[in-house]
Amino acid sequence: MSMHTGIISTQLTRTILSEIFSHLDENLGQYTAVCKNPSLEALARTCKTFHEPAMRLLWAKLYGMTPLLSCVPRLHQLIYGSSPRGIRDRWYHSIEPLSEPETHQFLRHAARVRSLNISFHDYDLFHLHSILPLETCVFPGLLSLTFRVIPPQNKYIYLFLSPTLRRCVLAYVHPDLKSIVTRLPALEELCITGPLNRTADKLALLSDSICLCKRLVTLSCPPVDWAAWKHLSSLPSLFGVEICRPLYHAPTGPLYRDMANFGPCVNFTRLSFKGNTTSYAIAVMQHSEFPSLKDFQILVDVLPWAVSEQLCRALSQCNERQTLETIAILSHGIGLPEPSNNSLTVVPYLFSFTQLRNLRLSPNCCIHIDNDLLLEAVSSWPYLRVLEIASRQMPPAVTFRGLFAALRLCPHLHTLAIFMDAVNIDIDPKAESFQHTALQSFNVAWSEVADAEAVAHIIFSMLPCINHVGQHWQTRRQLLINLWDDVNGHLRVLNGGDFIVQVPEGESEEESYLFLD
Numbered sequence: 311m312s313m314h315t316g317i318i319s320t321q322l323t324r325t326i327l328s329e330i331f332s333h334l335d336e337n338l339g340q341y342t343a344v345c346k347n348p349s350l351e352a353l354a355r356t357c358k359t360f361h362e363p364a365m366r367l368l369w370a371k372l373y374g375m376t377p378l379l380s381c382v383p384r385l386h387q388l389i390y391g392s393s394p395r396g397i398r399d400r401w402y403h404s405i406e407p408l409s410e411p412e413t414h415q416f417l418r419h420a421a422r423v424r425s426l427n428i429s430f431h432d433y434d435l436f437h438l439h440s441i442l443p444l445e446t447c448v449f450p451g452l453l454s455l456t457f458r459v460i461p462p463q464n465k466y467i468y469l470f471l472s473p474t475l476r477r478c479v480l481a482y483v484h485p486d487l488k489s490i491v492t493r494l495p496a497l498e499e500l501c502i503t504g505p506l507n508r509t510a511d512k513l514a515l516l517s518d519s520i521c522l523c524k525r526l527v528t529l530s531c532p533p534v535d536w537a538a539w540k541h542l543s544s545l546p547s548l549f550g551v552e553i554c555r556p557l558y559h560a561p562t563g564p565l566y567r568d569m570a571n572f573g574p575c576v577n578f579t580r581l582s583f584k585g586n587t588t589s590y591a592i593a594v595m596q597h598s599e600f601p602s603l604k605d606f607q608i609l610v611d612v613l614p615w616a617v618s619e620q621l622c623r624a625l626s627q628c629n630e631r632q633t634l635e636t637i638a639i640l641s642h643g644i645g646l647p648e649p650s651n652n653s654l655t656v657v658p659y660l661f662s663f664t665q666l667r668n669l670r671l672s673p674n675c676c677i678h679i680d681n682d683l684l685l686e687a688v689s690s691w692p693y694l695r696v697l698e699i700a701s702r703q704m705p706p707a708v709t710f711r712g713l714f715a716a717l718r719l720c721p722h723l724h725t726l727a728i729f730m731d732a733v734n735i736d737i738d739p740k741a742e743s744f745q746h747t748a749l750q751s752f753n754v755a756w757s758e759v760a761d762a763e764a765v766a767h768i769i770f771s772m773l774p775c776i777n778h779v780g781q782h783w784q785t786r787r788q789l790l791i792n793l794w795d796d797v798n799g800h801l802r803v804l805n806g807g808d809f810i811v812q813v814p815e816g817e818s819e820e821e822s823y824l825f826l827d
Contacts, residue, residue, distance in 0.1 A: 369422040374432050381419050382412045407440045417448055425454040426470065433463035447472050455479065468493075479503065483512050483532070487519040497523055498547070501530040503554065528580075530554050533590050536597075540572040543598060550580035550605075553590065574599035582607040588621050595624040603629045604665075605636040613641035613673035622659035634663045635693075638670040657683060657699075661690040667722075668696040677704045681712025688716045698727035700755040706731040710768055717746045727753035727780075733760045739771035749773050753780035759793045766800030777805045 356364075372378065380389045388401045408416060416439075426449060442448065445468040452472040456479040459466070464484060471493045478497060482504030484490055491497060500523060502516070516531065517538040523529075526545055530552040534542075542548055578600050583591040588610055606625060613621075621639065637660065657679060660666065669691070671677065679687075679699060688694060697720070708730040714737065717723065726749060752773065759765055769776050778801065781794045 365419075366422045369419055371425040372423055373427045374429065375435050376432075378416060378419050378423070379435065379438065382408065382415055384412065403434075405438065407438050410441060413439070413441055420448050421450055423449050423452060426452060427456040427458075428470065429458045430460060433459050433466075436463060436466040436469070439466075439469060442469070444468060450474070453477065457481065461485075477501075483516050485515075487515055488522060491519050491522045496525065498525055498527040500526060500528075502532065503530075504532075528552075533585075536572065539594065539598070543573040543575045546577060548575075549577050550582075551578065552580075552582040552584070553594075554582075554584050571597045574601060576601060578603055580605040584609045586611045588613065588617050592617075592621055592624050595628040598628065599630070600628050601631045602633055604633055606634055607636070607638040607640075609638075609640045609642065611641065613639070615673075618656050618673045619659070622656045626659050626662060629663075632662050632664060635665050636668040637663070637666065638668075640670060640672045657687055661687065664690060665693060666691040667693050669694070670696070670698040672698070672701055677701050678707075679704070680707035681709060681715065684708055684712055684716045685719070688719045692719070693722060694720050695722050696725040697723060698725070698753075700727060700729045704729045706757055709734050710737045714742070714744060714746075714772060717749070718744060720746075720748075722748055724748050725751045727751075727755060729755040730757050732757045732765055735761060735764055735768070737768060739768045742772060745772055745774055747774060750775050751780070752776045754794070755781065757781070759797060762793055762796035763800050766797045766804060769797070770801060770804040777801050 369378070376389060380386045385401075385405070388405065439448065444465065448469050449472050452470060452475055454477040455470050455472075455475055457464075457467055457470065458479075458481040460481070467484065467486075467490065471490060473493065474496055475494045476496050477499040478490075478494060479501040480487075480503070483502060491500070500520075513533075513535060517535040520529070520531070520534055520538045521541040524545070526542075526548050528550040529542070529548065531554065533553050542551065575598055579602055581600060581603055582605075585591075588608065591608055606629075608621070618639070625634075625637075639656075656671070656673075656677070660669070677699060688697070706729050708728060710730075710732070713728070713730060723746070732754060752769070769779065778798050779794055
C-alpha cells in the first residue's frame, strides 16, 4: 500500500468513525464536571484508531475554559479537588500562569474545540495564558464563539478569533469591533446582544464594522445607520436581520442622516425588530423593499392605534409580492389611554398576504374583530396554522357561531388564541356535525364564561383534540379563572378522566401565549 493510499484510508476511517460516534446517545451514563460523555471517554481509551475521532467529539463543544485547563496535571487537582462531581470555587486564585510545556498541552486539546461559550466567569482565567502574545489565537479550529466578557478583560478576545469562525456572539459593541470582524473572513452569523450607549461614536463603530462583513447570512444587533443598511441590502448571502435592542438616548441625527431609499433586500426572508418604539422599523420598511420576506416580527414596549396602522401599511408596501408566511406584531408594555372610538382596523391590511401561516397580533390598543371580519380574514389565509389575536382593550365580539364558521375555512389551524364572547352561547353542538380535528391548542385570553358545562360540551363535540382550554395567566379576576377551571373539569370528565394538554410540536403552552399580556 502506498503512503498516499494509506493517508486516504486513515482519513476515511476517521471520517466514518466520527459519523458513527456522533450518533451516540448523549444521555447514556451520568454526566459530571469531569466526564462530559462517558461513552466517548471510554471509546477514546479503547484503541489508537478510536482515540482521535472520539477526542474531537468530546472537546467539540465547551462552556468555559476550565475543562480544558483540567487537562494540565498541575491544575486538575486544584480544579476538582477530591470530588469528581463539581468544580471547586475560586480555584484559580494565586495560580501561576501556564509554563511552556503546559501551554503546549493545553493547545493540543484546544485545537479540537469547535464551539466555545466564554462568560464573565472565565475572565479570571485569562492570566494563565500570559506566556502567549496577546493576539495569539489558541483555538484554530473554532467555528462558533459566544463571548460575554466585560472590560477591561475583553482585550483577551483575540485568543479566540480563529479565521475559521463562522458564528460570533458578543455581549456588546466591542471597542475593537472593526479589527475583530476583519480577522473573521468566514463570518456568517454575527450577534451583538447589548444596547448601544448614547454616543454617536458607538453607532458609527457598529455601522462601519457591519460594512466590513462580506459573507453574513444572519445578523442580530442594535440599530445601524443607513450606510450599513445599504451594504446589507447588497449582500447576496444575507437572509435574516434582527434589530434587537433600543438605542438608549441615541442621537437621531447620525442614525437618520442621509436617509434615502437603499436597494431592495432581495434575499431577505426574515426581518425582526425589538425595542421601545416602532419608528426605526417603519423607517427601514419605508426606504426599501423586501420582495422575498417570509417572516416579520416586531416586539415593542408601546404600540398605540395610529402607529399600528402605520406599521401595517408600511409592511404591506415593502412586500408587494405578498410572500409573508409569519407575522408577529406584539407589545408588552402598558398601553396609554386612547379614545374609545380608536378601534384598530389593522387586520384588513393583512388580507393581501395570502401565504400567511402564522399570525400573532397583540398591540396595546383596541383591535376590532367580530364574526364577519374574522370570517373575511381567514378566507384570505387558506394555509393558516397559528392565529393569536388579543389585547387588553379588545371587545369580545366573536361568538361560538362565528368562531366555528371561521374554523371551517382553516383546516390546517393547530393553535388558536382569541378574546371571544363565551357568555353568549349561540350554537347547539347536538345540531352540528362539524368537527375541527387539527386544532390542538386553544386559549381564550380574558374571555368571560357563564355556563361552564355548556361550553365544555361545545368544545368536546366540535374540537375533539382540545381537552384543556388555556386562559391568560395574569387575569385579575380569580372568579374568571375558576370558571374556566370548571370548563376544564367538565372536559376531563367528558374525556373519561384522561387529561393531557395538547401542545403543538416545538413549543410549550406557556411560550405559545407569552404575547398575551
